[in-house]
Amino acid sequence: MSTAGKAQAIGVDRMRTSALARDLNFLLARANALALAAANTALAEHGLKPRSYSVLALAADDVLPTQRELAEFLRLDPSQIVAIVDELEKRGLVERHPDPSDRRANVVVATEAGRALFARAQKSTRAVERALKAAVPPEERERLGELLRQLAFRE
Amino acid sequence: MSTAGKAQAIGVDRMRTSALARDLNFLLARANALALAAANTALAEHGLKPRSYSVLALAADDVLPTQRELAEFLRLDPSQIVAIVDELEKRGLVERHPDPSDRRANVVVATEAGRALFARAQKSTRAVERALKAAVPPEERERLGELLRQLAFRE
């Protein structure tokens, strides 16, 4: 019979050689889970989360995105962007500026305080990123970023 | 002043050249979001989700994991594994077998029906994976998997 008669547990290590551990979807999910956990910890001391950090980053980088553009780029629902921008605005980190070319749209711009906080938060996330990248050989890190960019921005 | 006076929206395209788009955490999150959405669609026709698919995969691969080992490997809380195994067991896809070496532990084993469903679901996820990998040059795909494995399993 195919369901093993005596089912004895094995160690977690052996799971790493399973077919699932070669699955791209699974590897992406696990790598992302590890990175997310580390980023959450690093950003918490600045009162940010990965989501709000991303919005603040684009605002502080003078990208001048509308809320809709933020939603599309960050793959979030527009209504979620509302909540994130609300909170950042309440804390004086970003402002909603009317888009002169479309009065329906708000362009999200960082304040001085927002830029200062972002600069500090960025230091924390860069430390996390270095720790994450430590798992791959130095000469491969550039390539990893390039390959991930192709995955993340394929259309 | 640093907050741009006339805030005019730009296209989403320009966000791709922003500093955020070079952030490893962000790239992982976005690539994972894309892969997850595709996997969700592909697995839905089999009544599975990425989580339950992963548990079924390990059970069908005769890895003989305990629930605790599943929790650790999949980075989920043990109580979440309970719910997933409950559902798979109710559908006759897996069984809980007592671990002879530790009567507290359950080893999760796939039934014949579970193996059959997994084989079908795996075909769907492999198609998703091929579509995802199409974004990177063929000669780089092996390396991408290897690098992601290092990220996902660094300790």
Added chain:
DNA sequence: TATTGTTATACTCTATAACTATA
């Protein structure tokens, strides 16, 4: 008629603590 931002709501996911049975 379509789109931007907004509000409201329901649903899923996640995190936590407490309990039981075994070790």
Added chain:
DNA sequence: TATAGTTATAGAGTATAACAATA
């Protein structure tokens, strides 16, 4: 005393639909 599995629950995250203002 510690661990595997379970249960319950609250909080965070996500998805959806409907609405007002503007295009």
